[in-house]
Amino acid sequence: MPFGANVHEIPASEVPSQSFDVVLFQHRRQWDDDRLNLLTDAQRRLPRVYIEHDPPQENAFEQKHWVQERDTLLVHVTHFNRLMWDSGETPTRVIEHGVIVPDDVRYSGELERGIAVINHLRQRGRRLGNDVYAQAAARVPLDLVGMDAQSAGGIGEIGNLELAAFAARYRFFFNPIRWTSLGLAIVEAMTIGMPIVGLATTELSTVIRNGESGFIHTDTEALIDAMQHLLRDPAEARRLGEGARRTALERFHIDRFASDWDEALRYVCS
Structure with missing residues (x-):
């Protein structure tokens, strides 16, 4: 930045x-x-x-x-x-x-895919959820962006200033990380009105409310079901994204x- x-x-x-x-x-x-x-x-x-x-x-x-x-x-x-x-x-x-995101960037969600933003996922292993991501990606269309994302089958790095607009087209944001701080990419995604699906671990468990701003769980099968549901129901994804944006503007302004x-x-x- x-x-x-x-x-x-x-x-x-x-x-x-x-x-x-x-x-x-x-x-x-x-x-x-x-x-x-x-x-x-x-x-x-x-x-x-x-x-x-x-x-x-x-x-x-x-x-x-x-x-x-x-x-x-x-x-x-x-x-x-x-x-x-x-x-x-x-x-x-x-x-x-x-966080600050560009005023003209808002969630559109037209891509029937999810996005995950993680640097060096393959290198950092289970702590960052490489196995969880692989399990989900085998059954849900997902794109991974971040440093060295290509080694885990991802797209690659997207510049910080371009990331919000790039992610806005995806149906949902997926967070497979077991042990981490709260990622800025999650907060930025919420701010533009994007629904979040992820593991109910660390601080994320206090940020996302099921049925209001996304879906969190410790059962990976439940997460896969939730992502598949959002792919089938773009209106529900948009409703959850609006809830995520309200939370972000209240908590992370x-x-x-x-x-x-x-x-x-x-x-x-x-």
Whole structure:
């Protein structure tokens, strides 16, 4: 995604000479290495925020987060992620996604196919649901897009700015992922009015309501039945998509996202 005019990219070598109000980390390497080797002593004393984008990867419920500091705010992007991480003494809060999609992009659903958006599905295996996708694709017309999608029989990568319009033609969005954060592609699909079908795992189980915005279940046969039903009934798919859009505008609106971040930054800087 292109940055706005208020974002300024500088070489790492220039960071020590810069003046900042707050330091934000988004990757363990940044916390373990850059914090110690790139920032000055004064910069390390600045207010700090660490954004954790994923649930624990090593142990579902016992992994302790590497940020263990009372003076750093650990921000999770879903309530499920915060529940599963052992954040120890570090203060936490949840700031859910906020998305912007082009005003002229809306769900049409004329393609009698479903779409899944997953990067490196074949490489990442069962955690990302490669077996679930293959099982469904054997009985339901599905297209996979994302990085290296071709190796799993998919189309390939679609640029972020083009993805919403590309997906809008498909009848439904399919999410076969067992263990993940809430994907932005799902939120964007909901925002344009697309029905969601997926595994009732992690945060998605709190987002989609059966019969209102899509269909979720832990039974893959039930998911296949739901997808086949939407292929036969485009009016029902559109009705569910409208419910998904209402949910997205209430829960994932960009104004709410900006307000939450404004509040978080004021908190750490106070």
